[in-house]
Amino acid sequence: MKKKSRTVRTFGIMVANPRQRKYVLRKYLARKAAHMRLFCFTPSEIDWKRKTILGLHHAKWKWVQQRFPFPEVVYNRCYTTKKTTIERLEAAIGSSKCFNQQNRFDKYEIYKLLSQPLAPYLPETVPYDRETAAQLLETHKVLYVKPCYGYQGKGVYRVEAKESGEIHISQHYFSPQFVAADVPQYQTKLDKLLGSALYLVQQGVNLQQWNDQVFDVRALVQKDESGVWSVTNVVSRIAHKGCFNTSICDKICMSDEVLRHLYPHEKADVFLQTIRDISLKAAETVESGTGLHLGELSVDFALDNDERLWIIEVNGKPQKEIYDEFRGQDAVYKRPLQYADYLYTHSPLH
The missing domain is CATH 3.40.50.20 (Rossmann fold)
Structure with a gap:
């Protein structure tokens, strides 16, 4: 050419x-x-x-x-x-x-697409109904109930079965908004909270913490000037103390800073490389499985106390503002333009 x-x-x-x-x-x-x-x-x-x-x-x-x-x-x-x-x-x-x-994905459809190539990294996830929510709570003790089309943690409920038999339902923070005395009361309350919207139930993860604060790991995956998926960066949102929703964050930093605080540098680097590899596989799988023409997405991970990585969700419209406080992150905005240039150059008409 x-x-x-x-x-x-x-x-x-x-x-x-x-x-x-x-x-x-x-x-x-x-x-x-x-x-x-x-x-x-x-x-x-x-x-x-x-x-x-x-x-x-x-x-x-x-x-x-x-x-x-x-x-x-x-x-x-x-x-x-x-x-x-x-x-x-x-x-x-x-x-x-x-x-x-x-770019607004159905979380359960994405889960099904990823469940074959990336099954070891996926918490158990099923469509919500009151009976399933009761059964999974008995199995996992902690659940997250999420809207299929939610974003930024809106409408997400954390459910925890206590040894006393009480069931705590909370939103954004670990402190409960509602305490159910038993399973029927929990089911009734959850049905009322969720209404007619489509929800899913996700196995709760025993989250690793940084300075007693929950954090996530977000890999931004974008197509580059060659039209190939690549990981632009990996950042972590540190939630406020007592909060499980990382969208309500105290600070944002590069994930290598968090991981190297928790682990020796070599181990942290292995985690980061694994995150990059999984994220690239997730992007390729979502694009091929949905048949959509995509140029970017982000993959959110949690790390549990057994040092296991979990894919929490995939976002089709990555929130760009979280990168603005970092120097040297021009690629976040530059890559979509480079990919647009690639599409122009490689059009059949050119």
Whole structure:
């Protein structure tokens, strides 16, 4: 293939609402290559008849809203289960030109996809019903009840069976919000809390702690300039004391700092390499199993007191803000643009 000259390439970043456009675009503008022209838009700003988009971009030191022709590549940052808009865009600009087609995953569907290649790293997970929730609590003593389409720990309940026979139900913090005297009372309360939403039940993990605080390990996996999955970084969110939800975090740091605090450096490095290997396998499995065209995702791990790694969940729209306080993390924002460049260059039309 002949090397292409660096003509200006227009890439669009699709976000959920107009308020997000400037904030998101500013992050990527700082990391774009000179030959890239970026604009940010929402689904409602697409004019399907004229094949144009009213988008926000930055030109001559100011923010400008103008009408663009359909871009060369679209990077989807809308957190949604719907693919309708992306499918219409693909019909217009090409099926290989839109990535992260759908990025709000059904946690149970992802669990099923990962359960064969990565079974040793998955806590037992089943769809919620009152009988199953009672049986698994008897088996594991601690459960997490999660919405299938939840995010940032919202709607997650921790359930613990005490030796006294009481059952504690808590949200965000280990201290119980509700204490059930027996299993029927626990079932009734949980049914009321969950309502009609789809939930799953996940085996609780005896979490390793750092300075008496729960932490997770999040691997950010993104496609690079060669179109290949690679691990951009591995960070840890340290929850506030008494809190099990790491989305409500006291601090964020690189995971090697946490692991090397807990273990000798060689052992910590083995954990990190294992995390990288599992995360790459998870990304490949999710993309091939769902049939979605993806460009990034994150894999959240917990480490238990027996030094065993567990995949807690996979996120289709990684939260980028958690990386902003780290120096040298430009790749978080640069990689999606490099992958967009790759898609342009490797399009059948080019």
